[in-house]
Amino acid sequence: MSEVRRGAWPRPVDLVWLLVAALVFAGLDFALHWAGPTSGVFGPYAGLVLRLACDFTLLAVFRFPDAVAGVLVVASLAMLASDLFWPGLLVPAHQPSLMTVPTITPLVLSQLPRVMDRRRLLWIGGVLAVLATRPWDPAWNTTPFGLLSTALPVAVALYFVARRDLLRSLRDRAERAEREQHLLAEQARAEERRRLAGEMHDVVTHRLSLMVLHAGALGVVSTDPSVRSAAEDIRREGAHALDELRDLVGVLRDGSSIEPPAASPAPVASPADLVAESVTVGVATELSVSGDPDQVSPTVARTAYRVVQEALTNVRKHAPGSSAAVTLRYHSGGLDVCVTNTRGCLPPDPTLAGSGSGAGLSGLRQRVELVGGQLESGPEPGGGFRVGAILPAYVPTTEGAPR
Incomplete structure (x- = not known):
């Protein structure tokens, strides 16, 4: 009824x-x-x-x-x-x-x-x-x-009304229990994220900091130019790793990083460097950039860098002889990244193609979703492949304050 x-x-x-x-x-x-x-x-x-x-x-x-x-x-x-x-x-x-x-x-x-x-x-x-x-x-x-x-219709109608109210009550209780279960699961995930953030900060950050310090000391005391150059490379990459780790810790802690902001943040690597590397190894790659890169926070810029890096790496591994196009569109709402490639005209190198773990795009998708973005990937008509990401302009981390 x-x-x-x-x-x-x-x-x-x-x-x-x-x-x-x-x-x-x-x-x-x-x-x-x-x-x-x-x-x-x-x-x-x-x-x-x-x-x-x-x-x-x-x-x-x-x-x-x-x-x-x-x-x-x-x-x-x-x-x-x-x-x-x-x-x-x-x-x-x-x-x-x-x-x-x-x-x-x-x-x-x-x-x-x-x-x-x-x-x-x-x-x-x-x-x-x-x-x-x-x-x-x-x-x-x-x-x-x-x-x-008289009496029978009233009794039957009241029975159906009571039955309807009981079913509604049971349905409400089931929905409430489902919502509570969902909230408990969300709380458990948030607690696990905070625990992981603490572990990353206490263990990984400490070790990386020591590595950067030792590399810097080695570059100062060594007289060999090749050693000093290698030490500087190690120090620079370690500094970049610390920046990214600080971003991830901040995101995992829901924007409450325990690291103090750096006085002069390390410069964010540019996708243009990746395009230049791709051209150097023989992959014809074009870069198209529109908008102002300063509209997005460093965390978002590094995530875009990882998207381009993973996409171009896959092109070199699985589509040798193809050409690629990288498009970056900066706007007030964030950043749109798109990497496409044509069909490869050469057989892939078995050693290079099998060197990965097979979870690159999956891990990339998790990284993009971690900062609040969306990642899409799939084959293109004609045999090519496309990787696209829609990223927000700002992620609440220590270094990610809007400019």
Whole structure:
């Protein structure tokens, strides 16, 4: 039994079946009239008109439930008074039916629980049950049928209402439990991320810092130019690794990095360097840049660098002889990265193609999603491949403050 808002006109689907039901009961009343017409001062059609009026009040049961219930009670009182004191006035002197209330009464009572509170419904049902059963003059042809036409519809309707409320309560509890479970899972993930951030900060950052310091010291004390150059490379790459690690720790801690901001952050590597490296190794690569790179934070810029790096690495591994195109579009909402390549015209080197772990794009996707971006990858028409990323402009990390 669906819920109906009190005081509203019925929906079209409800209106259709209410009209059909009213017409069916009107036909039943016509049949009862031909079997036993009235013959009082109001004429032979007085009882029929009264019952038909009650039948079509069914159309307003959802809009005016109190008025419809009142009409039924008044009509039942009038029919009872006619039967007791003026036989033939509103009911036949010899009734062909055992009903002593309007024939539409069971259907109206079955619909009232949808728009009426339980206490008022029980009062109305009780009054109609008394009028229908005549407890002061019980008889086998009035009491049972009176209960069937009044008390039974109310009981059945209340059962379905209670069942509907129970199912709704169970569904709400299930949804609430699911939401609580989801929140617990989110809390567990957040706690695990904080734990990982702590581990990365306490262990990895410490070791990288020592490596950078030792490399710097080696570059200062060594007299060999090649050693000093290698030490400087190690120090520079270690510094970049520390910057990226600080970004990741900040993201894992929901933007609350425990590292103090650097006085002069290390410069972010440019995708142009990757394009130049790709051209150097024989892959024809074009670079297209639009917008202002200063619109994005360093964390986002490094993530874009990793996207281009992974995409061009895959081109060299799996599509030798192809050409590639790198597109960077900076805008106020962030950065769009796209790397496409054509079909390779040479067979891939087995050693180079099998050197990876096979999880490069998967790990890249996790890295992009970690900063709030989206990564898409897949084959292109004609045999090429495309890697695209949509990145935000800002990620709340220590170094990622908007410029």
